[in-house]
Amino acid sequence: MTSIIRLMMSLAFYGVLTSHAQDVETATAKMVGAEQSAPIFFDPGVKALSEEEKNEIKAFFTDLRTSDKVKAVQVLAWGDREYPEKEEKASKKQVDLAEARAAEIKKYLQDDLKISSVQTHNMAERPSKFSEILKTKDYKVKSSAEATGAAPTKGKTGIFEEMGRATTALLLVDLTK
Structure with missing residues (x-):
C-alpha cells in the first residue's frame, strides 16, 4: 500500500514539475513575441541532435505548419551547466558546447525543415x-x-535540480497566421 502511495505522490510531483516547465517556456515565448515553444534534450557532452530529437522537432513543426506559417525561430542552447550567475563566466568548453548545439539545431531547421x-x-x-x-x-x-x-542559475534549479536547463535547448517560434 505504501508503495502505491509513494508512486502516486511521485507522479503528482512530476506532473507539477512538467507543467511548471511548460509554463515558464510559454511565458518566455510570450515575452519575446513568440507563440510556441519546445524543449530539446541532449546527453551530457553531446552536441549532435539524436534521431529521436530530430523526429520530435520535425513532428512539432509539422503540427505547427498545418494551421500556421513559421515566421522565425529563436534557439536558446545551454551547455552542460546552468545559466551563469551574474559576474560568473562559463568555461570555454561550456560556451563552445552550447554554441555547437545551437549551430546543429539551426542547421537542421534551415537545411532539413526549410x-x-x-x-x-x-x-x-x-x-x-x-x-x-x-x-x-x-x-x-x-x-x-x-x-x-x-x-x-545553479542556485535556482530547485532542491532536486528539477528546473535545470543544463544539456537542453529551447525553441521559441514566431508564427504568422
Missing part, C-alpha cells in the same frame, strides 16, 4: 555589458528567459 529565419542564443554565457546597454535582442531574450525561470 526554416529560413533562425537566430541562436548561447545560454552558457550572459549578455555582455555592451549588449545590456544597447538592449540587444540577445539581451532581451536572455533576460526574459531568466525572469520567467526558463533559464535558472
Whole structure:
C-alpha cells in the first residue's frame, strides 16, 4: 500500500514539475513575441541532435505548419551547466558546447525543415555589458528567459535540480497566421 502511495505522490510531483516547465517556456515565448515553444534534450557532452530529437522537432513543426506559417525561430542552447550567475563566466568548453548545439539545431531547421529565419542564443554565457546597454535582442531574450525561470542559475534549479536547463535547448517560434 505504501508503495502505491509513494508512486502516486511521485507522479503528482512530476506532473507539477512538467507543467511548471511548460509554463515558464510559454511565458518566455510570450515575452519575446513568440507563440510556441519546445524543449530539446541532449546527453551530457553531446552536441549532435539524436534521431529521436530530430523526429520530435520535425513532428512539432509539422503540427505547427498545418494551421500556421513559421515566421522565425529563436534557439536558446545551454551547455552542460546552468545559466551563469551574474559576474560568473562559463568555461570555454561550456560556451563552445552550447554554441555547437545551437549551430546543429539551426542547421537542421534551415537545411532539413526549410526554416529560413533562425537566430541562436548561447545560454552558457550572459549578455555582455555592451549588449545590456544597447538592449540587444540577445539581451532581451536572455533576460526574459531568466525572469520567467526558463533559464535558472545553479542556485535556482530547485532542491532536486528539477528546473535545470543544463544539456537542453529551447525553441521559441514566431508564427504568422
